[in-house]
Amino acid sequence: xxxxxxxxxxxxxxxxxxxxxxxxxxxxxxxxxxxxxxxxxxxxxxxxxxxxxxxxxxxxxxxxxxxxxxxxxxxxxxxxxxxxxxxxxxxxxxxxxxxxxxxxxxxxxxxxxxxxxxxxxxxxxxxxxxxxxxxxxxxxxxxxxxxxxxxxxxxxxxxxxxxxxxxxxxxxxxxxxxxxxxxxxxxxxxxxxxxxxxxxxxxxxxxxxxxxxxxxxxxxxxxxxxxxxxxxxxxxxxxxxxxxxxxxxxxxxxxxxxxxxxxxxxxxxxxxxxxxxxxxxxxxxxxxxxxxxxxxxxxxxxxxxxxxxxxxxxxxxxxxxxxxxxxxxxxxxxxxxxxxxxxxxxxxxxxxxxxxxxxxxxxxxxxxxxxxxxxxxxxxxxxxxxxxxxxxxxxxxxxxxxxxxxxxxxxxxxxxxxxxxxxxxxxxxxxxxxxxxxxxxxxxxxxxxxxxxxxxxxxxxxxxxxxxxxxxx
Amino acid sequence: xxxxxxxxxxxxxxxxxxxxxxxxxxxxxxxxxxxxxxxxxxxxxxxxxxxxxxxxxxxxxxxxxxxxxxxxxxxxxxxxxxxxxxxxxxxxxxxxxxxxxxxxxxxxxxxxxxxxxxxxxxxxxxxxxxxxxxxxxxxxxxxxxxxxxxxxxxxxxxxxxxxxxxxxxxxxxxxxxxxxxxxxxxxxxxxxxxxxxxxxxxxxxxxxxxxxxxxxxxxxxxxxxxxxxxxxxxxxxxxxxxxxxxxxxxxxxxxxxxxxxxxxxxxxxxxxxxxxxxxxxxxxxxxxxxxxxxxxxxxxxxxxxxxxxxxxxxxx
Numbered sequence: 001x002x003x004x005x006x007x008x009x010x011x012x013x014x015x016x017x018x019x020x021x022x023x024x025x026x027x028x029x030x031x032x033x034x035x036x037x038x039x040x041x042x043x044x045x046x047x048x049x050x051x052x053x054x055x056x057x058x059x060x061x062x063x064x065x066x067x068x069x070x071x072x073x074x075x076x077x078x079x080x081x082x083x084x085x086x087x088x089x090x091x092x093x094x095x096x097x098x099x100x101x102x103x104x105x106x107x108x109x110x111x112x113x114x115x116x117x118x119x120x121x122x123x124x125x126x127x128x129x130x131x132x133x134x135x136x137x138x139x140x141x142x143x144x145x146x147x148x149x150x151x152x153x154x155x156x157x158x159x160x161x162x163x164x165x166x167x168x169x170x171x172x173x174x175x176x177x178x179x180x181x182x183x184x185x186x187x188x189x190x191x192x193x194x195x196x197x198x199x200x201x202x203x204x205x206x207x208x209x210x211x212x213x214x215x216x217x218x219x220x221x222x223x224x225x226x227x228x229x230x231x232x233x234x235x236x237x238x239x240x241x242x243x244x245x246x247x248x249x250x251x252x253x254x255x256x257x258x259x260x261x262x263x264x265x266x267x268x269x270x271x272x273x274x275x276x277x278x279x280x281x282x283x284x285x286x287x288x289x290x291x292x293x294x295x296x297x298x299x300x301x302x303x304x305x306x307x308x309x310x311x312x313x314x315x316x317x318x319x320x321x322x323x324x325x326x327x328x329x330x331x332x333x334x335x336x337x338x339x340x341x342x343x344x345x346x347x348x349x350x351x352x353x354x355x356x357x358x359x360x361x362x363x364x365x366x367x368x369x370x371x372x373x374x375x376x377x378x379x380x381x382x383x384x385x386x387x388x389x390x391x392x393x394x395x396x397x398x399x400x401x402x403x404x405x406x407x408x409x410x411x412x413x414x415x416x417x418x419x420x421x422x423x424x425x426x427x428x429x430x431x432x433x434x435x436x437x438x439x440x441x442x443x444x445x446x447x448x449x450x451x452x453x454x455x456x457x458x459x460x461x462x463x464x465x466x467x468x469x470x471x472x473x
Numbered sequence: 474x475x476x477x478x479x480x481x482x483x484x485x486x487x488x489x490x491x492x493x494x495x496x497x498x499x500x501x502x503x504x505x506x507x508x509x510x511x512x513x514x515x516x517x518x519x520x521x522x523x524x525x526x527x528x529x530x531x532x533x534x535x536x537x538x539x540x541x542x543x544x545x546x547x548x549x550x551x552x553x554x555x556x557x558x559x560x561x562x563x564x565x566x567x568x569x570x571x572x573x574x575x576x577x578x579x580x581x582x583x584x585x586x587x588x589x590x591x592x593x594x595x596x597x598x599x600x601x602x603x604x605x606x607x608x609x610x611x612x613x614x615x616x617x618x619x620x621x622x623x624x625x626x627x628x629x630x631x632x633x634x635x636x637x638x639x640x641x642x643x644x645x646x647x648x649x650x651x652x653x654x655x656x657x658x659x660x661x662x663x664x665x666x667x668x669x670x671x672x673x674x675x676x677x678x679x680x681x682x683x684x685x686x687x688x689x690x691x692x693x694x695x696x697x698x699x700x701x702x703x704x705x706x707x708x709x710x711x712x713x714x715x716x717x718x719x720x721x722x723x724x725x726x727x728x729x730x731x732x733x734x735x736x737x738x739x740x741x742x743x744x745x746x747x748x749x750x751x752x753x754x755x756x757x758x759x760x761x762x763x764x765x766x767x768x769x770x771x772x773x774x775x776x777x778x779x780x781x782x783x784x785x786x787x788x789x
Contacts, residue, residue: 018676020680022680023680026513026515026683029513030509030513033508033509033512033513034485034505034508034509040501041485041501041505044501044502044505044506045505045509047502047684048502048505048506048509048683048684048685049509049683049684051684052518052676052679052680052682052684053679053684054520054686057684057686278554278559278560278562281562281566282560282562285562285565285566285569285600288569289566289569289570
């Protein structure tokens with residue numbers, strides 16, 4: 001039973017459910033209590049102990065159906081082979097497996113042996129006999145144990161499915177059967193027999209195909225996705241192609257949500273607030289009850305105030321989409337973010353982010369503000385009028401842009417003013433360091449007025465930088 | 474806990490049947506959860522929309538096991554002084570004043586400061602002993618000699634700090650009081666936490682609990698529930714009522730009616746001597762089902778449609 005539940009949990013983890021060892025133990029204890037006889041109770045029990053949210057629960061129930069429908073076969077095989085468990089471990093050695101198959105066939109085939117004795121004598125190969133006996137459960141068992149030996153649960157890519165199916169077929173003794181069929185086919189009298197065995201063999205192949213498919217769905221499909229996701233995190237934002245944008249959107253939202261839950265609710269004890277009677281009396285008990293020291297109990301939710309300026313001009317247009325995406329998600333989860341976009345003119349888009357759906361909002365913004373030549377000077381002027389007075393020593397200002405100013409006036413003095421008033425200024429540049437200050441980039445003029453200047457060109461960079469930002473905010 | 478009630482928690486089916494006798498109709502999942510919680514001594518975290526009987530489950534469990542129910546309502550700003558324990562400061566102060574005179578007797582004959590302090594030490598921490606401890610719900614649940622049902626209601630309303638503070642209690646069934654030390658449960662209580670999902674709970678808390686989600690009941694179960702709560706209501710009207718509520722739940726409302734609202738409605742219809750649902754009755758009693766004016770405004774023009782939908786699905 002441990003193995004069954006263990007494998008199931010393994011499959012769960014593959015599908016992204018965070019199951020801890022402690023929960024595994026709980027699940028085992030609980031299953032011991034309720035037993036394995038009633039699938040419905042077992043399902044409820046496992047979802048009580050292993051799934052800790054509604055979404056996970058739905059996933060678990062779906063996987064449960066998939067897994068245990070298949071597991072019925074393996075379960076039987078475990079039971080039958082218990083006395084022979086060592087042999088199962090060595091099952092890679094195909095000789096032992098054939099022996100097992102032989103013994104199973106002789107067990108299960110006894111009843112049918114009488115009827116088919118003629119044919120049975122003709123078919124010498126173990127697989128052929130099994131097919132003639134048509135004992136489905138024995139065949140399922142054979143498939144499952146061969147599958148385990150051939151690593152059906154360890155496939156990496158879907159392209160391996162055919163190969164694994166082939167290997168399972170081989171291990172079951174297909175080659176031998178084939179030879180035999182060829183020999184038998186030379187004799188016309190055996191044609192009917194050969195034909196029926198061939199049909200059974202095709203059916204077996206289909207069964208194996210189904211089995212491998214199921215294993216793939218349970219154990220492998222998700223790992224490919226995980227691989228792709230972790231690659232997407234690292235890839236340069238400029239190189240993400242259209243086919244991955246959907247996935248990227250999801251990743252960005254996930255990252256923003258994680259950041260916000262980590263940091264949005266930190267509290268800081270402030271100096272004064274309500275008198276904490278309990279602590280005050282306790283602290284002054286030593287002075288005969290005279291209240292010398294006062295203790296205060298106010299805590300205050302300390303949420304960082306953030307202003308983000310995002311360059312959406314042509315030079316950064318490929319990255320801008322993702323920066324906006326991130327901005328949108330961030331504003332969704334953090335209450336006090338003000339968002340501005342600019343190419344030459346600058347405008348506030350906080351409202352638009354609040355009201356519209358993500359796709360609509362971004363499309364609107366790109367439509368209205370982008371596709372104009374960059375002018376940081378004008379943009380900063382606008383920013384000064386719009387928001388400079390709202391910047392205080394608790395504000396973090398983030399600039400997302402490449403500082404390519406088309407040789408215009410940089411107006412870095414405004415940026416200096418922003419820097420002076422705010423708690424911190426971050427400049428995230430989607431270009432690598434080596435290309436700063438080349439051509440029309442004026443990074444060096446702004447850099448002195450920033451707390452941090454960092455290149456930022458992958459999702460991982462964004463999450464890392466903003467994570468550290470929020471930690472200190 | 475509750476070894477004397479071992480025979481009452483032998484299987485989920487038994488629990489379900491007995492709950493039914495007490496007037497709490499529950500699904501298999503709920504019965505299994507209660508069974509496992511008793512057997513494994515693990516807390517249950519109960520989630521679900523408001524009004525599906527989360528709190529009621531704790532009450533019925535207490536009634537069934539004839540154990541005391543200790544309830545703690547959570548809210549923002551709840552701290553250990555209100556949840557766990559508090560020193561009786563008034564009493565402490567009063568006693569110090571009263572005992573001042575005794576001090577002379579105690580000190581009589583002591584030579585020098587050292588000896589006086591030595592003598593004082595012999596008395597130990599009189600003022601920080603259990604005599605002066607005011608127990609709050611959590612501590613009370615631990616001290617209950619025959620075990621108890623501890624209901625921590627709406628844990629999502631409390632702060633994250635409080636959630637973290639609960640972890641020790643939930644996994645070890647003990648709490649630490651700095652002045653006294655660790656207090657272990659005399660008999661482990663059965664803990665039920667409820668949450669309305671106003672915020673995401675921490676993983677650490679979830680990991681320590683069984684997770685039970687109570688959804689809106691399916692029509693059959695809801696009929697059973699109403700039949701047990703309002704037995705006087707006619708069968709036909711009950712079918713109609715459940716069907717109508719089911720239709721309502723399909724609409725996009727601010728607050729969809731839960732089981733408790735259906736029960737209220739059933740009682741009202743009984744009082745009003747209604748024998749069939751029609752447009753007028755629904756209109757006049759709609760405010761029992763829907764708690765927002767916006768919702769009522771959405772539903773009112775749809776009533777005829779909903780009623781005919783209800784009749785259609787009843788025929789199938």
